[in-house]
Amino acid sequence: MRAKKTNTEIRKEQILLAALKIIGLQGVNALSIVGVAEKVGIVPSALYRHFSSKEEILDGILDLMREKVLKNVQQARLKKHNALARLEFIMMRHLALLKESRALPLILLSDAMYLGTSARLSKIQEILESYLSALSAILKEGMEEGSIRADIVPESTAIMFLGMILPAAVLVNVQAPFFNLESHAANVWPAFVRSIAVIN
Amino acid sequence: MRAKKTNTEIRKEQILLAALKIIGLQGVNALSIVGVAEKVGIVPSALYRHFSSKEEILDGILDLMREKVLKNVQQARLKKHNALARLEFIMMRHLALLKESRALPLILLSDAMYLGTSARLSKIQEILESYLSALSAILKEGMEEGSIRADIVPESTAIMFLGMILPAAVLVNVQAPFFNLESHAANVWPAFVRSIAVIN
C-alpha cells in the first residue's frame, strides 16, 4: 500500500528520528537507507526526495545531537546559579540522555562518523569544542566565585568532567542492563567535587 | 610476482599487525580483507589459509589488545610498590599506547566490534571487567595501606580512572595533532589524586 504523501519538513524529521533509533539500537554502521525507509514506512527511493544522500542524513543527525547537548548546558545556566550546581545538573542530564538512547555516544565515538567527509569531522570538532568550552566557562566562573579551586586547569578539568560520562556510555553499551547509571552518578560526583571544590 | 611461501604462524602475526595498522589509521569499519592482504603482500584469497573469516581476524585483534592492556597492569605491579604510583604508571602507559596507535580505543569503542557475534561481545566484556577489577584491586590495597581514602567506592573510582583516558582517546582522534597528551596527563593526574588520596 502506498504511503500517504507527506510534507518534506515532517518526513525529514521522521527520517532523522528513525535513523537515530536504528543507531541507538545497532550502531552507526548498521544504518542503511533500506532500514530507515522501512521504519518510516516509505520505499527506499522515496527517501531521496528528502535527503540527497546518506551522508546528508548523518549530517542531519549530528545537528540534532548538537542541539540536545547544548540545550542541556543552556538549561543548566537558567536553572542553577552556581558553578557546582550547574555542573552537577549537566552531568545528571547527560547520564539521563544515555538512558534514553545510546545513540549519542555511539555517534560521537563511531569511526564511521569522523572518517566520512572532512566537513563532518569539523562538525564533530565544533560540537566537542563548544561543549568543552562551555564547561570551561562554568569552571572559570566558579573559580571567580571562589567555589572552585584556583589551581585547576579549566580545560583539563572539562575533559575530566567528560570522563564521568564517556566511560559510563561505554559500560552501558557493553554491560547493558547490569550497569547502574544512578549509582554511578552518586559515587562519581562527590569524588569529582572533591578534586575541584574549595574546602570550607 | 608471487609472495614467498611463509609459515602460518608468521603470516598470522603479519596479518594481525597489518589489520591493526589499518584500524589505527582508518577505523574498524575500514578494515577489509583486500586492504589487509595488500599490506601483507599476498592476494585476498590467500588470507583464508590463515584465518577462516574476517570475524576470526577481529577476534585475534581483541586478544592482542587484551595482552597489551593487561601487560601494563602487571608491569605496574612489578615496578611500583604503592597504589598511587601504580595507578600513575598505568595511566602514563595507557596514554603512551594512545600515541603509538589509535587502534585500541577505536576498537573498544567501535560498534562494529560489539555488534558482531555475541562471543565477541563477551570477550570485550571480559577485557573491560578484568581491567576494571585490576584497578579496583589496586585501589583497595591503597585503602588498606592508608594512602587512599576509605570513603571512595573502588569500582566507581576505577571507572573515573578510565575517565582520564577515554576522553583523551576521543580528543586524539578528533583534534589530531593539536591535543597534547603530555600536558593532559600533567593536569589531570593531580586532580585525580586529590579526589582519592588521603591528605597528609
Next chain:
DNA sequence: TATAATAGTGAATAGCGATTCACTATTCTA
C-alpha cells in the same frame, strides 16, 4: 476544477567486499 508541484513506487544499475574453488608453486619430510 485544471494543472503544476510534490511525494511515492518499483525496477534497474553499479560497485564493493567477503568468500569459494580449482589450480599451481613451494617447502618439508620420509
Next chain:
DNA sequence: TAGAATAGTGAATCGCTATTCACTATTATA
C-alpha cells in the same frame, strides 16, 4: 629426491547497499 603438505593465485560468485530513473498518484494552488 619423490611425494605429501602447505601456501599462494586469479577468476568467479553472491549478497548487500546506495543511488538513479521513468512513471504514477496525490496534494496544493491559481
